[in-house]
Amino acid sequence: MASHPSPIFLFLLACCLMCLCFARAQQDPGKIPVGSFIVASEQATNSRWLSPSGRFALGFYPVEAAFAVGVWFVTNTTIIWTADRDDDLYPAGTQLILTDEGLKISNPAGDRPICNISASAAKLDSASMLDSGDFIIRDINKDVMWQTFDYPTDTLMAGQVLRTDQRLVSSVSSDDHRSGRFEFVLEHDGELIFSPVNTPRTRAHTYWFLGTGDEGVNGIFLDFDGNLTPIFDRNATHNSTLNLPTQSFARMEPDGFLRIYSTTNNSTRQTGQFPPNVNDKCIVKGTCGANSICNSTYASGESSGKVNCVCLPGFVYADPSRTYMGCLRNFSMGQCAATNDSKIHYSIARLANVGWNDDPYNYTNAATEKDCSNSCLEDCNCYAVLYENQRCRKQRQPLLYPRWRADDQTVALLKVGYGEQPPPVEVKGVPSNKILLLSSTLASVLVMALAAGVFFLYTTREPSYQKQCRNMETVMAGGMAPRSFTYGQLADATGGFKNLIGTGGFSTVYKGEIRLAKPTRRKETEARFSIFKRKAKQDGQTDLQKDHGTDEVMHVAVKVLKKMNRGDEKRFRIEMRAAGRAHHRNIVRLLGFCHEGTNFILVYEYIPKGSLANLIFDPKKRPSWKERVDIALDVARGLHYLHEGCGSVIIHSDIKPQNVLIDEDGTAKITDLGLAKTLQPWESKAYTRPRGTVDYKAPEWKNKASEPVTSKVDVYSFGVLLLELVTCRTFFMEQALEGRYILSELAYKFLSESTLERLIPEGEMVDLEELKKMVVLALFCLQRAPDNRPAMKDVVRILGGKMSMSTQLPPNPSAC
Structure with missing residues (x-):
């Protein structure tokens, strides 16, 4: 007769199972298994994944009539991270799916990844929204493969590390989380700087810095008391598991200040600010655009004041609805060269206690302020001059970062066009019998004057590029x-x-x-920061006291x-x-x-690593597969910008590895625009003479300008470059392989035979699916008909994983 387990045994077994389940729940709090998904909707429960305490969520948050993907505090909806913040928003019904390759967006417009984790030995297992504000994805070995803390946007959470060459970029506004105008960067040398985005990383454009360069700083850590602390250990990691009642975070604000906050479930308060002890917002360079004065007003005790951006004399707002965008000249400097006496067209406007980023092109001694004014009036290159201690510093435009400075004794003298039209000439009646004679005389005089004028202009004309040298700053007043x-x-x-x-x-x-x-x-x-604790120098000075000279x-x-x-x-x-x-x-x-x-x-x-050609064709310098993939995307982004980001289409006309330079951090930069063709804003094609390098030249380039060319000639050249980058071989090979000398023919053969691994350098490990995608893309770029080639915008989206592409065999580019 079979024995039955006793009630005591069953009770103990049940307790053990409960403890085991509880322990597993503690080990994997809020586990989100692969295959889980959420949907963009107004229903909060279906559109987000919560952290165990419910403090944080990752999911869809509403923006006007659409949605973005991000992480936020649930209690006050403060956004701390946004995915692909500068891309299009998502319509209702869009799904966010955790797949075995990462997070993927799925909607009728097409699928695309938010994070794409390269294939590895271990498969992805699950994700978790943690109570620290970090969203992590783990593999089956419980190793973290991806996390939002590695990709900061405008916020640094307590426990999060900002690594060298990472940055926080401000949002456009508190409601618009696209990339804004200011950044907080830890440079590769350990220097911590604040500056406007897209400006050179020099002191001229920095409005606050710490002086930590070359001190071995490898990261900045926001500790749990809300203090920014330097990290000297390159391998230090952040703590993403703590759940404290008070949470600290630092945010790069739309006005260019980094503010530190302490928040609970009930309230949020500011605990710090950088630059510290500053109320004047005009200290932030770029608060007002080029050629406009920044004037900040604030009362005693206020944390911040209002900012007014006022155009300098002789300038008008580039966009009156957005006065912070800067100002443009309201008159042309072209008249200056048309007369020997330029002073009759211009006057000088005097401003005291105004200074800007001083970058003079000429120094002149002047006994008086009037002498300094006349010196500028007589110089067609001079837009403004700074006068101090009997010395003139002549300036071109744009005049960067002007602001009122009560303690600045420099006098600013700006050239201003009169702008008045000459008074109309009074015309009296002419007797009818004299009209014919008068008309004939006037016609003869006009013909003689026109001939003399043409001769004078031809013999004394100023080369047009010299005028451009003077006036290009006007065209570029919104930039550098x-x-x-x-x-x-x-x-x-x-x-x-x-x-x-x-x-x-x-x-x-x-x-x-x-x-x-x-x-x-x-x-x-x-x-400086009192929290940046430094070792004293042997002479007794600390790094913060020492003048960096x-x-x-x-x-x-x-x-x-x-x-x-x-x-x-x-x-x-x-x-x-x-x-x-x-x-x-x-x-x-x-x-x-x-x-x-x-x-x-x-x-x-200066770009230190030299040209791409020097790297990919030298086995000793060859970049890794991942580095080559990143380089391809960089070049594509640069070309996309030239084609669609400059107002007019710029056709580079000579894309090749020799014209791609690699910066010290591996960033690829396009150079040599000497053969570029700039189209008019209303043009999409042009008739022009052949240009470029033969091996990279599109077939539509003719010996004579008999057919129009478009930006698709650059797409063809990019296709050649992409194949060379993938294979580390030249397009026209010196030695035949499989009976073929042309790289595109070899790539097509291996693709059709499913043996693409034979294309890459021997012994190199690559992602074969990624390899196939890049080869197929290159072959599409090399299609003989321009209309069959993709636009660079689509190339960027494909390489960036934001647009899917069929990897089936494309048409053979070599086929007639």
Whole structure:
């Protein structure tokens, strides 16, 4: 007879099972298994995943009539992280799915990942929304494979680390969480800086910095008391598991200040601010745009004041509805060169106690303020001049970061156009019998005057690129205008043009150093963070007390165009115009120029690792597979910007690995716009002579401009570059492989045979699905018909994983 378990045994077994379940619940709180999904809707329970305590949620939050994906405090809906913050919003009904490859958005417009985790040995298992505000995804071994704390937007949570070269970028406003105008960056050398976005990382554009450069700082940590603390251990990690009644976070605000808050379920209060001890919002460079004065008003005891952005004399708002966007000239400087007496067209407006980012192109001694004014009036290059101690500092525009400064004794003198029209001439009646004679006489005089005028303009005309040198700042008033250098300045910067770093058919490039004036440190920055505890120096000074002394040095690439005749000067003009208006992290920045006599020189930011060609075709320097994938996306983004982000289409016309430079952090930047073609705003194609390098040239380039070309010629060149980047082989191979000398034919053969792994360098481990995607994309870019090639916008979305693409065999580009 079978025995039955006793009631006591069953009771103990049940208790053990309950304890085991409780322990597992404690080990995996709020576990979200693969396959789970939420839906964009007004129903909160279906549109979010909660942390165990219910304090935080990840999911869809409403924005006007649509939705965005982010993380927020549940009690007060404060957003602390937004996915793809600058992309399109999602309609109601969109699904967010946790798949075995990461988080994926699914809606009728198409599927795309929010995070795509590369294939690894272990599969993904689950995700969790933690009570620290971090959303994490784990594999089956419980290792964290992805987390929102690694991708900060505008907020740093307690326990979160900001790594070197990471940044917090402000939102547009408290309700608009797209990327705004200011950033808080920990640079690769450990320096902590605040500056406007998309500006060079120099002191001239920094409105607050800590002075921690070269001190071994590898990260900034917000501790649980709300203090920012330096991290010197490169491997330090954040604590994402604590659930404290009071939570601290730091947020880069839309006004450019980093504010630290302490919040509970019932209230939120500010506990700190950087820059510290500042009420004047105008200390934040970029609060008002170029050529406008920032004026902040605040009463004693107020934490912040109101800001008024007022155009300097001679300027009008670029956008009257958004006065912070800066101002443009309200008259043309073109008249200046049309007469020997420019003073009849302009006057001088005087402003006291106003200063800006001083970057003079010329120094002149002047006994009086009037002498200084006349010196500017007689100089067509002069837009403004600063007068102090009998010395004039002439300025080009844009005039950056102007603000009222009561303690500044400098006098600003601005050139202003009269703007008045000459009085109308009184016309009296003419006897009818004299009309014919008078008309004949006037006609003869006009013909003679026209002929003399044409002759005068031809013999004394100023080259159009020189006018452009003067006026390009007006066109670029919303951005960063290149600076004018003298030949002597650039000779000094390059050590007599001796440090050669590159040469080409049209130019020679030298490395140089430009010294930037050291900024005056403000009293409030001398105090610094008391929480940054430093080791004392041997002489008794701390790092915060020590003056970092000498002027800042900026490394530059000085491109000297080879001696040119008058017809070839067009290349200089084209490159200066195209590069001068392109401001993007994947375009090499034009910093300045020089034209003296037959010397044509362009000054660019220095990119230390050199060209992509020097890396991918050298087995000893070859970037890893992941690095090559990132480079492909960088180049695509740069081209997309040239095609659609500059107001007019800019066709680069010579995309190739030699014209892609790699920065020290691995960022790829497009360079050499000397062959670029800039279309008019209403144009989408152009008839133009062939240009570019033969191996990368699209088939529609003809010997004569018999067919129009579009930006799709750059897409073709990118297809060649992409295949070379993937395979680390040249497009036209010196030795045949499988009987083929052309890389696209070889790629098509291996793709059709499902043997793509034979394309890549021997022994390299790659994601085969990613490889297939990139090869198929390259073959589509190489289609002979321009209309069959994708736009660079779609290339960016495909490479970035935001747009799906069929990986079936595309048409053979080599087929007739």
